[in-house]
Amino acid sequence: MANTTIVGAITDALRIALQQDERVMILGEDVGTNGGVFRATEGLQDEFGEARVMDTPLAESAIIGASVGLAVNGMIPIAEIQFLAFIYPAYEQLVSHVSRIRMRSQGRFTAPLVVRAPYGGGIRAPELHCDSPEVIFAHVPGLKVVVPSTPYDAKGLLLAAIADPDPVLFFEPMRIYRSFREEVPEEYYTVPIGKARIVQSGTDCSLFAWGAMVPVAMQGAELVSKQHGLSIEVIDLRTLSPLDREAIAASVIKTGRAVVLHEAPRNAGFGAEIVATINDLALDALMAPVVRVTGYDTPYPLFALEDAYMPDALRVMEGIMQAIQYEIGARL
Missing domain, CATH: 3.40.50.920 (Rossmann fold)
Incomplete structure (x- = not known):
């Protein structure tokens, strides 16, 4: 067991997923060299290489658009949006494409991708860094919306999201990223999506x-x-x-x-x-x-x-x- 925070549990889940399945990759702004704005991906590019932990331009629509293409063609992309309120430029991709792939193709294709994004207030951040628009995405058929509140759930739910054959939006409460620790198993495990x-x-x-x-x-x-x-x-x-x-x-x-x-x-x-x-x-x-x-x-x-x-x-x-x-x- 490891005594860790929510952000530490997320890093551990990402590392396990990258180790277990070569189709898994991470992409987003500053996720590689800098390890993400909250350091959730710190050290992963050094461990797995630039082809699997990839820095992207500052273009949320392109990040999600590329992730759709990767997912449909056999990869399992984990896209990071630096703050949830930055996701609005990618809303069209999520609603028009990500959520509809299974229905549009009559089950021939799925989009097994995860979109990670810190959300919510409480950290004294500037405008557009603290929005809590989870209801917008919960309203969209075809998208799953997951919001953990503990390190144990963060790791288990993220691994469940990565294993899911359909798109999952994984919203991380940055206010409590490092506010407390708890014992979390070091091995692979999942927490069922859809269970309170x-x-x-x-x-x-x-x-x-x-x-x-x-x-x-x-x-x-x-x-x-x-x-x-x-x-x-x-x-x-x-x-x-x-x-x-x-x-x-x-x-x-x-x-x-x-x-x-x-x-x-x-x-x-x-x-x-x-x-x-x-x-x-x-x-x-x-x-x-x-x-x-x-x-x-x-x-x-x-x-x-x-x-x-x-x-x-x-x-x-x-x-x-x-x-x-x-x-x-x-x-x-």
Whole structure:
């Protein structure tokens, strides 16, 4: 076992994939000589050569376009986008080509590629470095969207994504890249895509989160426990597409209340899909409307206002108490 961070676990997964399958290659801006902006690919070019760990021009559309061609022709490309908000120039490639290859060719071709991208705020970065647009891609049929929150899951989910025959977007929460360590097996293993994780069992309210918001969810749950004596069930979705709807429903049926936490803006955020899922599968169990604790409906602010924008443990506690204290008819 290795005691490592999320970024360390990602590096380990990439190294294992490169060792085990000569079709695997990494491409992106500064992934080779510099080892990536967060050093997730550090040392891999020296170990595997420039043909398999390749620096590209600053052209996201070209990175994804080249990856589609590589994937269709037998390679397994892992494309890195330096920050998720830089991916917008490549959106056309992802929606028009990557997501449609299997359907367009009636199953003759697939696109077994992985797109890695750090996402989210909390690191005092400049504009276009902190966006959290995961819902845009979760909306696209044919794309899988994975968001780990721990080193163990980061390695296992990334190896599962690389082994998947279809395209996977792998969004890495840079806020917690190096914020904690845990024991991670050194050998190959996978974590199933599409399965949520119960971080903490509880009976009074379900709290759903992913990525960098999972530690915030735990902090909020602990605050509620200390101040109000409540038992909060925390669920890490891990995968947004496919979504583990059964796990969501089972938790809400158990607790009767739900709060959804994400750092993306509230309007049409992925939390709305979770609310819809609860309405579809667990409406009769609800004792209060589902509460959303989110970022605000503004562009991500400059770092002086970052702390005011990001959901924190206090806002999570307020959301939970809103669900707990709801009374039928109180708003009529």
